[in-house]
Amino acid sequence: MTTAEARPADSGKLDSAVLKVAGVVVLGAVMAILDTTVVNVALQALTLQFQTSLDTIQWVVTGYLLALATVIPVTGWACDRFGTKRPYLLSIGLFLLGSVLAGMAWNIESLIAFRVLQGLGGGMLMPAGMTIMTRAAGPHRVGRVMAVLGVPMLLGPIGGPILGGWLVDAVSWRWIFYINVPIGAIAFLLAWRILPKDEPRAAERFDFPGMLMLSPGLALLIFGVSKIPAEGGVSSLSVWLPGLLGLALIVAFVLRATRIPNPLVDLKLFKDRTFSVAMITMTFFMVAFMGAMLVLPTYFVLVRGESALQAGLLLAPQGIGAMLTMPVAGRLADKIGAGKIVLPGIVVILAGLAVFTQVGAETPYPVLLAGLFVMGLGMGMTMMPISAAALQTLTQRSVARASTSMNIIQQAAGGIGSAVVSIILASLLAGKFGVPTSQGQLTATVALMNPQTHAMAAGASADAFASTFLWALVLIALCLIPALFLPKKPVAPAEDPELVTTETAA
Known part of the structure; x- marks a missing residue:
């Protein structure tokens, strides 16, 4: 029997079994992604609660990110090695335990430690979930699968700030962590019952030296990049030393990975032209x-004086x-x-973002909301099709490793993008107010709160944001170059040697 004959006639559609698996994976992904955005809204409340500095409280976010990486x-x-189901259940369990403990935190040190534990679980949720869904659906339906998996990626940025703002204002900051408990418990039970028990593959030697280099x-x-905004540049020892050490370890890993049979990350995947082009596009x-997403809510809070909850609603x-275009884009891809x-x-994203390059202190909200809506349309046409293109030409056996590589690139590029755009904004604000880079945003906040200087500060701050959005526009425009080389016609997945051997024997 051939592979084509083995597929059902309606193989282009996602059947009920695949949709059930997708529902479980999406529920877990919603929990993890919501938690990355919901905490940002609570940072000010946490600063007051623990009587600490902003530099320290940022580790509630940075510690989580480091654990993910x-x-x-x-x-x-x-x-x-263990099949996809068991690591997925373990990741939900770790995330739940970290959430409960974080909600019970008694000081800032304990909160940071429990957020790291959360991150250890959250880091496995997305790549393991992506692997489960892609294996269940098959490479020929990966575009539709990515469209489904894109739902939590949209709900996080929309629902996270809204939910976080409401919980902090109406209940307690502790509930931004406790809210994960019922969601996680349901996700764990559904995963236990619905996810198919796939057999572990032939054991490979785990690349411990590679892990000790790459992680x-x-x-x-x-860590080094995340310190740039606080230090005001790259000249500080706490920025360049860890950054340089990190780069050295990553280079050492790459050199070693090209010479051993089973590296932690399979660099041979990059010999696949479609995968390589998709990863370059994804990086840009x-x-x-991520840089633009960081700046947008900051504009509403800092320049327009909106609350965190209102800023979240304005981003809706x-x-x-994105919800309108993502399902259609998945099918068309x-x-x-x-x-x-x-x-x-x-191109659609660029059109929407162009509105914000002209933003001022009193730009009408309908204009801003229209720009955001257009950006969303473009996002739905972009993010998941890039991921789908990366996986379409790979064998089933390669999907887990490819998903890992993709998630590493997404986390690293997102973290670097946030830091880079933060530095651009901080530098521009500092230049407007004639203060050091590290004091730019604080000085702008103080000036905006003073009725006598508010008008001047609002205009100057808005100019800084407009210039920052222009930089973001340039960065997104650079994506057009690698995107030109993405496949412009349907591609057939590679044959899995194990599957071909089995079918031939049959």
Whole structure:
């Protein structure tokens, strides 16, 4: 029997079994992604609660991010060695335990430690979930699968700030962690009952030396980059030393990985042209996208004086736009090729973001909301088709490792993009108010709160934001170059040698 004959006639559709698996994975992903955005709204409340500085409280976010970067490289091997179900259940369990303990935190040190534990679970949720869904659906339906998995990626930026603002204002900051308990418990039970028990593959030797290079290397690099806004540049020892050490460890890992049979991250995947082009496009996109997402709510809070909850509500049109185009883009990416979807999507994002390059202190809200909606339409046409293109030409056996590589790139590029755009904004604000870079945003906040200087400060701050959005526009425009090389027609998945051998024998 051939592979084509083995597929059902309606193989282009997602059947009920695949949709059930998708529902379980999406529930877990919603929990993890919501938690990355919901905490940002609570940072001010946490600062007051623990009587600490902003530099210290930022570790509630940074510690989580470092844990994510540390555990992601292990996920691909774990999914091969133990099957996908057991690592997925373990990741939900760790995330639940970290959530409960974080809600019970008694000081800032304990909160940071429990957030790291949360991150160890959260880091496995997305790559393991992506592997489960892709294996269940098959490479020929990966575009539709990515469209489904994109739902939590949209709900997080929309619902996170809204939910976080409401919980902090109406209940307690502790409930931004406790809210995960009922969601996680349901996700765990459903995963236990619904997810198929896949058999572990032939055991490979785990690359412990590679883990000791790549995981700390990523953590040190992200740590160094995350310190740039607080230190006001890259000249500080606490910025360049960990960053340099991180880069050295990553380079050492790459050199070693090309010479051993089973590295932690399979660099042979990058010999696949489609995968390589998709990863380059993803890198540029995540740097620009995460940077822009950081600046947008800050504009509403700092310049327009909105609360965190109101800022979250104002960002909703972006998610609504993406929800309209994402399902259609997923289907079209499978039928006509990702390149024909991604390129127009980037152009649409540029059109929406262009509105914000002209932003002022009193730009009408309908204009801003329209710009956000257009950006959302473009996001829905871009993010998931890039991921789908990366996986479409790979064998089933390669999907777990490819998902791992993709998630590492997304986390690293997103963290770097946030830091880069933060530095641009801080530098521009500092230049407007004639203060050091590290004091730019604080000085702007104080001036905006003073009625006598509010008008001047609002105009100057808005100019700084407009220039920052222009930089984000340039970064997103750079995505057009690698996107030109994405496939512009449907591509057939590679044959899995094990599957071909089995079918031939039959």
